[in-house]
Structures are given as structure tokens and as C-alpha cells.
Amino acid sequence: MNRTIALAVGLLASLATPVMAQDIKVGTIFPLSGGAGPDGQTVTNAVKLMVGQINEKGGLLGRKLVVISKDDERTPAVGVSRANEMIAEKADVVIEGWNSPVTLAMQPILARAGIMDMTAVSKSELILGGETNPYAVRINSSNGFDAEVIAKYVVDTLKAKTVAFLTQNDVYGNGFQTAVEAEFKKLNFAGKVVLTEKFAFKDTDFRVQLTNLKAANPDAIIVTNSSNSSGLPAMVEQYRQADLKSTFVGAVGIMLTTVFKVAGDANNGIVSADIFFPDLAPFTSIPESTAFVAAYKKAYGADPDKSAALGAAAVQVWAHAVETTKSLDRKTVAEAIRGKPVKGTVFGDVEFLPNGQMKPRYVVFKVVDGKNAKLEALP
Amino acid sequence: MTVIESQTPSRTNSPLPRAVITLVLIAVGFFLPRLLGGTSVAYSTLTTIAIFAVMCYGVDIVLSYLGEVSLGHTLFWAIGGYTAANLSVKYGLDGWTTALATIAFCLAAALFLGAVTLRTREFVFSLVTYAAAVVAYEVAFNWDAIGGSDGIVGIAALKLPLGVATFSGASQEDLWPVAFALLLLTLAFIARFRRSRLGTTALMVQMNPALAASLGVDPRKVRLAVFVISAPITGLAGWLYAYQRAYVGPDMFESYFLVMMLTAVVLIGRRILVGPLIGTALLIAQQNLLSLGGDWNKIILGSVLAIVLIFWPTGLAGLFRRFSKSKF
Amino acid sequence: MNVAQQIINGLVLGSGYACIALGWTILLGVARLVNFAHGQLYMLGAFVTWFAIAKIGLPYPVAILAAMIVLALLGALMQTAMMRLVMTQNLTSLMIVTLGLGYVLQGGSALLFGGNPQTLPGTLARAKVDLGPLWFTWQDVLVLAVTLALYGVVWLFTQKTRYGSVIRAVAEDPKLAELFGVNARVVYLLVFVFECSAVALGAALVAPRSPILTSMGFNEVIMTFVVVVLGGIGSIGGALLAGLGLGLFTAFFGAFVAPAYTTAAAFALLLALLVIRPAGLATK
Numbered sequence: 009m010n011r012t013i014a015l016a017v018g019l020l021a022s023l024a025t026p027v028m029a030q031d032i033k034v035g036t037i038f039p040l041s042g043g044a045g046p047d048g049q050t051v052t053n054a055v056k057l058m059v060g061q062i063n064e065k066g067g068l069l070g071r072k073l074v075v076i077s078k079d080d081e082r083t084p085a086v087g088v089s090r091a092n093e094m095i096a097e098k099a100d101v102v103i104e105g106w107n108s109p110v111t112l113a114m115q116p117i118l119a120r121a122g123i124m125d126m127t128a129v130s131k132s133e134l135i136l137g138g139e140t141n142p143y144a145v146r147i148n149s150s151n152g153f154d155a156e157v158i159a160k161y162v163v164d165t166l167k168a169k170t171v172a173f174l175t176q177n178d179v180y181g182n183g184f185q186t187a188v189e190a191e192f193k194k195l196n197f198a199g200k201v202v203l204t205e206k207f208a209f210k211d212t213d214f215r216v217q218l219t220n221l222k223a224a225n226p227d228a229i230i231v232t233n234s235s236n237s238s239g240l241p242a243m244v245e246q247y248r249q250a251d252l253k254s255t256f257v258g259a260v261g262i263m264l265t266t267v268f269k270v271a272g273d274a275n276n277g278i279v280s281a282d283i284f285f286p287d288l289a290p291f292t293s294i295p296e297s298t299a300f301v302a303a304y305k306k307a308y309g310a311d312p313d314k315s316a317a318l319g320a321a322a323v324q325v326w327a328h329a330v331e332t333t334k335s336l337d338r339k340t341v342a343e344a345i346r347g348k349p350v351k352g353t354v355f356g357d358v359e360f361l362p363n364g365q366m367k368p369r370y371v372v373f374k375v376v377d378g379k380n381a382k383l384e385a386l387p
Numbered sequence: 388m389t390v391i392e393s394q395t396p397s398r399t400n401s402p403l404p405r406a407v408i409t410l411v412l413i414a415v416g417f418f419l420p421r422l423l424g425g426t427s428v429a430y431s432t433l434t435t436i437a438i439f440a441v442m443c444y445g446v447d448i449v450l451s452y453l454g455e456v457s458l459g460h461t462l463f464w465a466i467g468g469y470t471a472a473n474l475s476v477k478y479g480l481d482g483w484t485t486a487l488a489t490i491a492f493c494l495a496a497a498l499f500l501g502a503v504t505l506r507t508r509e510f511v512f513s514l515v516t517y518a519a520a521v522v523a524y525e526v527a528f529n530w531d532a533i534g535g536s537d538g539i540v541g542i543a544a545l546k547l548p549l550g551v552a553t554f555s556g557a558s559q560e561d562l563w564p565v566a567f568a569l570l571l572l573t574l575a576f577i578a579r580f581r582r583s584r585l586g587t588t589a590l591m592v593q594m595n596p597a598l599a600a601s602l603g604v605d606p607r608k609v610r611l612a613v614f615v616i617s618a619p620i621t622g623l624a625g626w627l628y629a630y631q632r633a634y635v636g637p638d639m640f641e642s643y644f645l646v647m648m649l650t651a652v653v654l655i656g657r658r659i660l661v662g663p664l665i666g667t668a669l670l671i672a673q674q675n676l677l678s679l680g681g682d683w684n685k686i687i688l689g690s691v692l693a694i695v696l697i698f699w700p701t702g703l704a705g706l707f708r709r710f711s712k713s714k715f
Numbered sequence: 716m717n718v719a720q721q722i723i724n725g726l727v728l729g730s731g732y733a734c735i736a737l738g739w740t741i742l743l744g745v746a747r748l749v750n751f752a753h754g755q756l757y758m759l760g761a762f763v764t765w766f767a768i769a770k771i772g773l774p775y776p777v778a779i780l781a782a783m784i785v786l787a788l789l790g791a792l793m794q795t796a797m798m799r800l801v802m803t804q805n806l807t808s809l810m811i812v813t814l815g816l817g818y819v820l821q822g823g824s825a826l827l828f829g830g831n832p833q834t835l836p837g838t839l840a841r842a843k844v845d846l847g848p849l850w851f852t853w854q855d856v857l858v859l860a861v862t863l864a865l866y867g868v869v870w871l872f873t874q875k876t877r878y879g880s881v882i883r884a885v886a887e888d889p890k891l892a893e894l895f896g897v898n899a900r901v902v903y904l905l906v907f908v909f910e911c912s913a914v915a916l917g918a919a920l921v922a923p924r925s926p927i928l929t930s931m932g933f934n935e936v937i938m939t940f941v942v943v944v945l946g947g948i949g950s951i952g953g954a955l956l957a958g959l960g961l962g963l964f965t966a967f968f969g970a971f972v973a974p975a976y977t978t979a980a981a982f983a984l985l986l987a988l989l990v991i992r993p994a995g996l997a998t999k
Contacts, residue, residue, distance in 0.1 A: 043679030043828030043930035081681035084638045096428035109636045116633035139541035177975035178536030206975040212925035216722040216969035223717045237832040242925035269927045510749045525979035587932040628948045689818025696808045
């Protein structure tokens with residue numbers, strides 16, 4: 009509650025204080041209220057932190073940066089209004105996107121106005137399709153690469169003979185499953201997919217599916233579930249209660265802080281992969297990463313999770329491109345990112361594919377102490 | 388019991404000055420975005436208001452003239468959006484064709500839903516229309532052929548061939564004349580409907596079913612007809628919304644739009660021609676210009692709805708009338 | 716054994732549906748009133764219970780009582796505000812008003828309780844029972860037992876006592892009932908207060924099964940719609956049967972067809988039924 013008031017006051021203050029003409033405006037559009045509010049606030053906080061650090065070092069192109077942060081309420085129609093406001097306030101870059109429909113709705117609006125658009129989290133493949141925004145850039149990993157990592161683990165490391173899917177019935181879940189099955193073919197997977205169970209994003213009761221899965225008793229169950237604040241923790245708890253013996257293999261990036269907070273030790277034994285960890289190698293030996301973790305902890309009193317890292321990296325990547333090109337122009341900046349390597353981000357030295365997708369480095373892990381979110385990296 | 392609005396006597400007696408005033412109002416309306424500074428925000432806000440107002444008029448007809456709460460109009464809104472998106476992206480059809488298809492699909496859907504709900508009244512009617520919208524949402528969400536959970540991207544600019552020339556619009560500035568024209572058409576249609584036989588009969592059926600029956604009116608036919616003609620209005624708003632946003636997804640079924648429709652209608656008062664338009668303008672202005680964050684906006688929208696209906700069942704217009712009466 | 720477990724799953728789901736729907740059944744059937752804020756009241760009931768346990772430190776049974784009292788007070792407040800609309804039987808406006816109040820409750824709870832998911836500690840949701848290969852929790856048993864008991868008590872009260880016929884008389888014609896010396900306002904107020912505390916009880920019992928969020932309530936209210944209409948508006952026995960039946964339908968539709976489409980299937984079933992029997996299953 010206090011945070012919301014502080015936010016409202018901050019917004020009013022940012023409206024009231026005249027922004028100097030030479031300031032560079034960094035816009036953020038994330039859900040700041042409702043169920044996804046805490047997640048959006050995490051990303052926004054990370055952006056603010058990074059912008060603050062750049063300002064401390066003298067800003068960009070000799071100019072100060074200011075953050076304009078807006079709430080998309082997880083609703084595409086609201087996101088569109090916010091994008092229009094960004095155009096009115098002449099933002100130089102907009103960092104956006106917690107969920108795909110909102111990103112997809114805002115994309116054409118920002119693209120038509122010629123504003124540089126950095127997508128931090130939203131995972132839809134359509135974002136990089138080039139149809140609405142030929143200069144799209146996305147930090148979060150894509151289903152294609154994610155599937156490669158998971159399939160490899162299941163086939164090569166776990167050596168599973170029988171596999172089942174527990175899939176979220178939308179483009180994200182089904183797309184991931186299709187990609188994993190394609191990777192199975194590439195890896196000449198000798199085992200069998202014995203069962204596919206689907207559920208809806210909003211579901212919180214999975215006993216029916218788990219009963220079927222238990223009867224099939226596969227070696228591994230590959231799970232997609234992006235409802236990190238209610239569906240997934242409920243699923244993890246019911247998975248343990250139903251006493252399934254199969255290895256719970258979570259899709260890349262689903263094990264966010266809220267899952268550990270809510271489901272605690274029920275998470276023990278889950279295998280998953282992700283692209284950022286505050287306390288696992290190799291990130292503990294990347295100076296930019298450890299510096300970010302320390303600064304975030306100091307500013308907000310908690311370890312930054314992957315979402316925070318995505319927000320921070322979006323700022324770093326954009327700022328790096330602005331600095332090297334000495335320009336704020338959308339095309340120039342985007343071309344300096346797309347298909348190019350970027351050094352010194354919180355993810356380490358990374359590379360962008362020609363379609364704007366960041367190529368992350370993955371760490372496969374196992375949960376050893378769910379209550380304290382302690383993980384163990386797997387080879 | 389619903390309160391019957393007394394028709395305010397028009398102050399102008401001869402038709403000529405009245406036509407002049409209407410024309411002046413139309414002209415001022417058309418140049419309003421430029422009068423407000425001509426910025427892209429002025430254009431996009433006013434275009435959105437025009438589209439949303441048209442969306443609300445569909446619900447307005449059902450609520451004002453049938454006295455029923457349709458919770459299923461998001462279905463027609465979505466039909467418009469999905470028709471425009473699918474036909475223009477997959478088959479490259481122009482705006483006229485997609486608009487005609489929208490009208491056809493909306494009429495068909497409303498005819499079906501209207502026939503199903505013919506025997507239901509009050510909350511059962513509301514529940515069934517709501518159920519229809521939920522089923523349609525699940526279908527749209529799960530059916531990849533029409534967009535699936537991610538929706539449809541890359542909707543090209545609206546193209547309206549006009550004989551020799553072709554109107555083509557993608558930006559908010561380009562779409563404003565179309566949105567404005569759609570709004571005027573809708574207003575003209577509603578004004579005509581109010582005076583039509585169907586409009587007056589519907590009101591009679593709602594207010595005095597016994598009288599209607601004694602005059603040989605079949606209330607079911609009237610209900611069905613009113614429900615069916617309300618659908619394409621909301622549908623056409625969804626059609627234009629698809630071009631404005633260039634993206635259509637299952638979010639068109641969200642309760643955000645539903646609550647917007649109901650609030651805009653009851654805020655000013657039922658059975659007032661420009662009521663939904665003013666209501667929409669007030670709500671959008673609050674959300675875009677005086678936004679206090681998502682949670683507070685919900686509280687504001689909800690309390691406006693509740694307070695208006697509890698304390699001033701005739702809406703702000705009724706309140707205004709009461710004040711002006713007490714003064715003179 | 717798979718079928719046996721699915722029957723248990725169905726009963727678990729169904730007793731939850733029936734439990735949450737009880738208040739609405741009474742409100743709609745006996746007093747002919749609607750409340751579209753039902754889902755948000757469910758959410759609020761869950762959060763008050765959570766607040767009482769996690770923040771004040773009350774034991775679970777006391778927390779349930781606290782939630783019921785808080786929501787009863789809220790219900791009294793809501794009904795007092797809406798009394799004029801109720802007495803004039805302005806059902807259209809009532810529907811929209813409750814929809815608006817639901818929005819207010821949702822926004823207000825988000826500000827009050829924050830956007831983080833919470834779990835209810837100290838309940839029986841983690842006390843598991845194993846019967847050979849079958850499993851359920853003591854919380855599931857509690858939900859089923861309380862639901863059956865409540866429906867029984869409410870049925871006895873409305874069918875076998877004088878009060879039941881008084882309420883029905885008021886629903887039929889509040890003005891006429893007042894002529895016969897019944898205070899219709901008090902009757903309406905009590906019925907609405909009952910609806911609110913019943914949903915609080917339902918929330919306190921059913922919500923511990925999964926994490927709670929202030930944005931929830933939508934699923935609960937649409938399932939309540941289905942239960943109440945399927946059961947035949949206002950039929951108490953019908954609602955209980957419809958709730959349990961819907962749970963079993965969900966379990967078996969999910970087990971043998973496609974669990975992702977159960978909501979759509981339930982609603983399609985409802986639409987079809989309304990075409991054939993507009994008054995619901997329980998009518999003869």
C-alpha cells in the first residue's frame with residue numbers, strides 16, 4: 009500500500025517538476041498493480057537502479073537520464089494508452105513487456121511513432137516476427153533455445169526412457185512442447201512420450217491431471233506453467249501430495265521467487281534451467297553481475313531475481329548502443345544491437361541474433377532447499 | 388420499476404436553426420483534436436473515445452429499451468475485432484468487406500443468442516449472455532486458427548476504396564475521421580431508433596407489458612429484434628478498434644470493456660442520446676489524464692457505477708435536472 | 716484405482732463449488748436478489764482469514780469466525796446502501812451496482828493486502844490422508860462435511876420453519892408482505908448478511924487449497940453461476956447436487972477428454988440446458 013502511494017506521489021512529482029530539455033527519457037511500462045504488480049515493480053526497480061548508476065557516472069552523451077514509469081495493469085487496452093502517453097512525453101526508449109499480449113498490443117503503437125522499444129520479459133515468438141516492429145529487441149530467452157536445453161537434459165543427462173508433458177494450454181505452453189519434441193527428434197531420442205496433460209493458465213487445481221500422470225509413471229514430466237504466483241506453486245504442492253515419483257522438469261525460467269516463497273520445500277528435487285542467478289556460477293564470477301546483485305540488495309533489501317536482471321540488462325544494452333553510436337535514433341540504436349555482441353551486461357558478455365533475440369547462457373539446476381531458494385547447478 | 392425519463396422539450400421550435408446547431412456541433416466535434424492542440428495524444432484519446440462510445444451504444448439500446456443487462460456484448464466487440472484482423476491479415480480484404488462481414492457475423496451470433504435467451508428474463512438473461520461470452524473467450528483463446536492465446540499481429544492500415552480514390556489510414560490522425568464518421572452514423576441510427584416503431588414498442592413492452600399485450604404486440608419478437616440490431620453497433624466499434632490497435636487478442640473479452648460499457652451508459656442516465664458518449668469521454672479522460680494507478684482506477688470506476696445508481700438512479704442528467712428545477 | 720481417485724478428485728472439487736455457491740443460492744432463490752460481487756467477496760473472505768491467522772495470530776477456527784463476522788458487517792453495509800433499489804425491485808440496477816462494488820472490493824483489497832500471493836498457514840490443507848494408493852487431505856474432508864451439514868441445516872430452516880415461508884413471501888411481493896406485518900427490510904438485510912458470511916465461510920474452507928491473490932474471484936463466481944442455474948434457481952438440494960455433479964463432470968471430462976476445456980464445456984452444458992429447460996434441472 010505504501011509503495012503504491014509512494015509510486016503515485018512519485019508520478020505526480022515527476023509530472024510536476026519540469027524535465028530539462030536535454031534529459032534523456034527512459035520509459036518503462038510494466039504491470040504495477042494487481043496480481044503481476046510485484047513482478048512488474050521488480051523489473052521497474054532494476055531499471056531505475058541501472059539508470060541511477062549511469063547518471064552517477066555522468067549520464068549518456070553528456071545528458072542526464074530520467075525514468076518515466078507507467079502501469080499497464082496487465083491489460084492490453086491500458087498498455088496501448090500508456091504507450092500513447094510515452095509518445096506524448098517524447099520518451100527516447102521504452103522498456104516494456106511482462107506478458108505477451110500487452111507487448112504485442114503496444115508494439116505497433118511505439119513502432120509507428122519511431123520509439124526504440126526494448127522488450128524485457130514477454131516470451132511470444134510474434135514479438136520478433138518483424139511484422140509490426142522491424143527493430144525489435146528482446147532480452148528474455150526464447151522458447152526455441154529453452155527447449156534445446158531442457159530436451160538435452162532429459163535425453164542426455166537424465167537418460168529418461170519415458171517422458172510426459174504437463175502443458176499450459178496456450179501459445180507459450182504448446183509452443184514450448186512442440187519445440188521440445190522437435191529437439192527430441194534431433195537428439196535421436198530413443199524413449200517415448202507416454203502422455204500429454206493440459207491445463208489452463210488460470211487453473212489452481214491439478215489433481216485430475218496429476219492422477220493421470222501418476223498412473224502413467226514416466227521417468228520425467230516436463231512442465232510449462234507461467235502462473236508463477238498461484239498456479240505453479242499450487243501445482244508443485246499437489247505434485248508432492250499426489251506422491252509422483254517422476255522427475256519434475258520445469259521449463260526454463262518458471263521458477264521465480266514467488267514459487268519458492270509460496271511452495272517452499274515442496275520445490276525440492278525440481279530440475280529446471282534459467283539464465284540468471286544471483287548466487288550460482290558463472291554469475292558469481294561476472295563482475296557486472298556481482299556488482300548489480302550488491303547494488304540491488306542495498307537498494308531494495310532482497311536478492312534480484314531473473315526478472316530484475318532482465319530489466320537491468322535492457323538498460324545496459326540500450327545504453328551501450330547509444331554510447332557507441334552517439335545517437336538516440338531508433339534505427340541506428342537497434343542496428344547496433346541486433347546481430348551484434350554486447351559486452352559487460354549483468355548476464356556477462358552476450359550476443360544478439362539478427363532478429364533481436366539475446367542469446368543467453370543457461371544453467372541447469374536442481375532445487376536442494378526450496379524454503380531458502382537454494383539451488384545446485386547441474387553439469 | 389424503472390424511472391421514465393420525461394422527454395426534454397427541444398428549445399428550438401423550427402427545424403432550420405436546429406439543423407444549423409447540429410451542423411455547428413458536428414463541425415466543432417470534427418476539429419476538436421486540432422482545437423485541443425492537434426497532438427498525437429489528442430487524436431488517439433479522441434479516437435479511442437469515439438470507438439468506445441460506439442461500443443457502449445450497443446449495450447445502451449439493450450439496457451435502455453429492453454431494461455435488460457447484457458453481459459455478453461464483449462462477444463460482439465470481439466467478433467468485430469477478430470473479423471477485421473483475420474480477414475485483413477489472411478486474405479488482404481479491404482475495410483468495407485471486413486465491415487460487412489462484421490455486421491453479418493454479429494447479426495448471426497445475436498440471432499442465435501437472442502433465440503436461446505428468448506424465454507429468459509433479468510438475471511438469467513444476464514447469466515446466459517455472460518456464459519456465451521465465456522465460451523467464446525475459451526474458443527478464441529484455444530483456437531490457433533483465429534489467433535489463439537497470443538492473438539493476431541500485423542493488421543495493416545485500414546483501406547476504404549471510395550470509387551476512384553482509396554482512403555488509407557494507420558495513424559491516429561488518419562483514423563480520427565473514420566471514428567468520427569462511425570460515431571455520427573451511430574448517433575443518427577440511435578436517434579432514428581428512438582422515434583421508430585420498434586423503439587417505442589420496446590419501451591412499451593418494458594414499461595407496461597400488459598398494455599403491449601393488449602395491443603397485440605409479441606414481446607418476444609420485439610426483444611429479439613432489439614437485441615439483434617444492438618449487436619452490429621458494438622461489433623463495428625470492435626472492427627475499427629482492430630485497425631486502431633493493429634493487434635487483436637483474447638483480451639477483447641476482458642471485463643474491463645464490459646464494465647466500461649455499463650458504466651458509460653448509466654453514468655449520465657439511460658435513454659439520453661448523447662449519454663453514453665459523454666460517459667465514455669469522462670471515463671477515458673479519468674483513466675488517461677487523471678490516472679491514479681490500476682487499483683485506484685478500479686475503485687473509482689466501481690464506486691461511480693454504484694454511487695450513481697444508488698443515489699441518482701436517473702444518472703448525472705437526472706441530478707442536473709433536479710438541481711436546475713430547485714433553482715427556478 | 717485411477718477411477719476411484721478421480722471420483723475423490725471430483726468430490727473434492729464439487730464440494731468446493733457447492734460450498735461457495737450456498738450463499739448465492741439462498742440470495743437468488745429465496746430473496747430473488749443477485750450479487751455479482753460474490754467472487755470478490757470470496758477473495759475478501761480468504762484474505763481476512765489469512766490476515767487473522769498470519770498477521771494477528773488467531774487459530775484457524777477463530778479466524779474463520781472473524782472472516783464471517785467481517786463479511787457479515789460488510790454485507791449489512793452493502794445491503795443498507797442498496798435498500799431502496801431492493802425495495803423497488805430494481806433488479807437491473809442492482810446487478811450493475813453489485814458489479815461495481817465488486818470492482819471496488821478488488822481495487823481496495825489490492826491496496827490493502829498487496830499484490831503478493833499468500834498461503835493460509837495452520838489449516839488442514841497439508842494434512843494428507845493416504846488410503847492405499849488413494850489420497851486426499853483433511854481439509855477436503857472438512858469442506859465436504861461442512862458443506863453437507865450446512866445444506867442440511869439451511870434446507871431444514873427454509874422448508875420446515877415459519878421463517879422460510881416469511882422470506883419467500885417477501886421475495887414474492889415485499890410491499891404485500893409488509894401489509895401483513897412482515898418487516899421486509901429486515902428480512903432482506905438478514906438474507907444478504909447470510910450470503911456474505913456464507914461466502915466467507917466457503918472462502919475460509921476452500922481457499923487454503925491454493926495460494927490466494929487479490930485478483931482472484933472470477934473463476935469462483937462463474938462456477939457459482941453454473942451451479943446455481945444448473946441446480947434450478949434457488950433449489951437448495953438442486954444446488955448441492957449440481958455442485959457435486961459439476962465436480963465429478965470436471966474430473967471425468969478432464970481425465971478422459973481435455974482438462975483445459977472444462978470451463979467452456981460446463982458453460983456449453985449450461986447453455987444447452989437453458990434452451991431445453993429454462994428454469995434449470997430441479998424443475999419438474
